[in-house]
Amino acid sequence: MDSRLPEIDLVIFDCDGVLVDSEELSCRCLSEALGQAGIEMSTEQALELFLGRSTAAVIAYCRDLGRQLPADFLTDLARQVRETFGAQLKPISGVAALLADLRLPHCVASSSDLDRVSFSLELTGLANYFGRRLYTSQMVKHGKPAPDLFLHAAGRMGAEPRRTLVIEDSVSGVTAARAAGMRVWGFVGGSHYRSRDGGGLLRRAGANRVFASMTAFWTEG
Structure with missing residues (x-):
């Protein structure tokens, strides 16, 4: 001890x-991915809502809004995060x-x-x-x-x-x-x-x- x-x-x-x-990087990626899916959210808003939470919370949030994310949303998000981390983390x-x-x-x-x-x-x-x-x-x-x-x-x-x-x-x-x-x-x-x-x-x-x-x-x- x-x-x-x-x-x-x-x-x-x-x-x-x-x-x-990584938090600012990943929330920026999330903001961009949501925007591509037609859901506007700034990086600051993503930090406020999802800091420390899993992607399950993102899915639940969109579901509560009555918005269905594309089937490949999580795959595309993971790829974008990986590319961003590889360059900047x-x-x-x-x-x-x-x-x-x-x-x-x-x-x-x-x-x-x-x-x-x-x-x-x-x-x-x-x-x-x-x-x-x-x-x-x-x-x-x-x-x-x-x-x-x-x-x-x-x-x-x-x-x-x-x-x-x-x-x-x-x-x-x-x-x-x-x-x-x-x-x-x-x-x-x-x-x-x-x-x-x-x-x-x-x-x-x-x-x-x-x-x-x-x-x-x-x-x-």
């Missing part, structure tokens, strides 16, 4: 916006050094599908820090903000929820972690929070702490 987190046996990292700086600054120094068991729990998470981590040089300890919304019935994914990840890792710390950047993720009975820190260092009060959002959702740089991970506050 790392002595700097004396009551924690497991750290669960969200992927998008915590390990890789970067790791969150300082996260590799943090992971290299982290002595606690750790894993990923993401609303993105497993292929995208694996691709993102490989592309940014972070894959070796997690191996196969990748858990996604595909593996549970209900994605974030339900607690299912975090409880699944902790169960697979053999950790009790009350001794698990979650690192999240979204309201839905913070809500899910709190519902799972876990401690949760909100991270606001991704580019999608450059012009938004991420700290206020995550604190109101129940984050036990908010920090903006991975170099401040061990700092009190």
Whole structure:
């Protein structure tokens, strides 16, 4: 156990916006894909509605609008995201050094599908820090903000929820972690929070702490 987190046996990292700086990129792709399907939505609106949520939430949203997406929508979106990530995706600054120094068991729990998470981590040089300890919304019935994914990840890792710390950047993720009975820190260092009060959002959702740089991970506050 790392002595700097004396009551924690497991750290669960969200992927998008915590390990890789992908949220603005992926929401821009979603905005463009929806526009091609005749549904106007800005990147900012996509961030407000779907940050930290799975594509199932996008499908449900469109269904509630009475709009049917093309059969190949998700396939086309995934291709567009992959191409954009391949050209522009970067790791969150300082996260590799943090992971290299982290002595606690750790894993990923993401609303993105497993292929995208694996691709993102490989592309940014972070894959070796997690191996196969990748858990996604595909593996549970209900994605974030339900607690299912975090409880699944902790169960697979053999950790009790009350001794698990979650690192999240979204309201839905913070809500899910709190519902799972876990401690949760909100991270606001991704580019999608450059012009938004991420700290206020995550604190109101129940984050036990908010920090903006991975170099401040061990700092009190």
